[in-house]
Amino acid sequence: MFCLLCNNEEKLYDGLCKSCYLKEFELVNVPEYATFTVCSHCGATLKHDKWIESAYYDDEIINDAIQKDITINEKLENVEITTEILTNRGTMYDCIIHAYGQVLEESIEKDYPIEVKVVKGVCPDCSKFHSGYYEAVIQLRADDRKLEDKEIQEADEFISSEIQRLCKTNKLAYVTERIVLKEGIDYQVGSHNAAHKIAENMQKQFGGIITESRKIVGHDKSKSRDLYRSWISVRLPSFHKDDFIEYKNNVLRIEKIGSHKFVGLNLEKYESESISWKEYDKIVKVGNTDDVKATTVTNVTPTEIQVLDPDTYMTVDLNKKDTMKNINIGQEINVIKLKNKIYIIM
Numbered sequence: 001m002f003c004l005l006c007n008n009e010e011k012l013y014d015g016l017c018k019s020c021y022l023k024e025f026e027l028v029n030v031p032e033y034a035t036f037t038v039c040s041h042c043g044a045t046l047k048h049d050k051w052i053e054s055a056y057y058d059d060e061i062i063n064d065a066i067q068k069d070i071t072i073n074e075k076l077e078n079v080e081i082t083t084e085i086l087t088n089r090g091t092m093y094d095c096i097i098h099a100y101g102q103v104l105e106e107s108i109e110k111d112y113p114i115e116v117k118v119v120k121g122v123c124p125d126c127s128k129f130h131s132g133y134y135e136a137v138i139q140l141r142a143d144d145r146k147l148e149d150k151e152i153q154e155a156d157e158f159i160s161s162e163i164q165r166l167c168k169t170n171k172l173a174y175v176t177e178r179i180v181l182k183e184g185i186d187y188q189v190g191s192h193n194a195a196h197k198i199a200e201n202m203q204k205q206f207g208g209i210i211t212e213s214r215k216i217v218g219h220d221k222s223k224s225r226d227l228y229r230s231w232i233s234v235r236l237p238s239f240h241k242d243d244f245i246e247y248k249n250n251v252l253r254i255e256k257i258g259s260h261k262f263v264g265l266n267l268e269k270y271e272s273e274s275i276s277w278k279e280y281d282k283i284v285k286v287g288n289t290d291d292v293k294a295t296t297v298t299n300v301t302p303t304e305i306q307v308l309d310p311d312t313y314m315t316v317d318l319n320k321k322d323t324m325k326n327i328n329i330g331q332e333i334n335v336i337k338l339k340n341k342i343y344i345i346m
């Protein structure tokens with residue numbers, strides 16, 4: 001038998017002598033070009049089946065792209081493939097593949113040129129954002145009253161700065177939609193975790209209470225689990241600073257609104273009291289600054305102060321506290337009448 005190429009007569013491999021066979025042997029099958037996919041919104045790169053955000057460099061990306069798209073000759077043993085970028089023109093890389101291996105017990109190596117192209121894609125997180133996907137709704141409400149414009153503006157600014165902070169580490173930290181409703185504002189947030197954090201921080205900033213509920217809104221077949229959406233209600237308190245509330249049969253004037261507690265001056269004892277937001281539902285707002293009225297002191301004794309009831313002009317005797325030592329007869333003072341009882345406002 002003779003070699004098809006050189007007519008030498010010796011042992012043949014696929015019709016060729018050993019030397020012609022090695023010369024003709026292709027170590028790898030190289031396609032016209034290899035590709036890799038980059039998210040056109042955030043620049044994440046698709047590596048195998050995973051989107052990688054960063055710390056994944058050009059030469060590594062290119063090498064992965066090439067290795068994925070070439071086929072190694074099955075007859076080649078002890079294969080070693082390395083790749084190198086020669087030039088880069090925009091979305092096109094000119095590269096070289098260095099292929100090594102052994103065939104017919106001979107070492108063999110060859111270089112192959114290949115082009116690598118960037119394919120624009122959209123990663124799942126960006127596609128969620130663009131399709132308006134959201135996992136949670138922050139419901140900004142005021143308890144027993146309308147939200148004030150100032151409160152809405154402050155909440156808008158607060159949420160926007162929280163989003164800017166959280167989106168650095170969570171790509172679903174975005175607001176898809178802000179909806180103005182009669183009862184308040186709804187903010188649709190991509191990530192449940194982000195929404196939860198924002199709501200907690202809003203409560204710390206503005207007071208009030210948070211309640212959360214969730215519903216199944218679908219099913220993720222690929223991960224075979226239910227998809228939930230949460231509604232996180234941030235309910236601002238019915239009262240502001242200087243308003244009057246009733247709590248455990250005492251009247252208090254709100255002095256300070258804090259994250260865990262709020263502080264009120266107990267008008268029976270004339271002492272400040274801290275009340276946890278957990279107690280909020282036991283509180284009723286009973287008055288505000290507009291209900292404060294001026295009246296005249298008609299008598300002072302060591303233990304009592306007598307004033308005119310601002311509605312009936314009848315005299316009423318009130319207990320005198322240490323803080324009221326400087327009140328004199330004839331002086332005009334502020335009082336509030338709540339549930340038929342008069343309290344002196346200092």
Ligand SMILES: [Zn+2]
Pocket residue numbers: 003004005006007008016017018019020021
């Ligand atoms: Zn030959």
Ligand SMILES: [Zn+2]
Pocket residue numbers: 039040041042043044122123124125126127
């Ligand atoms: Zn993306």
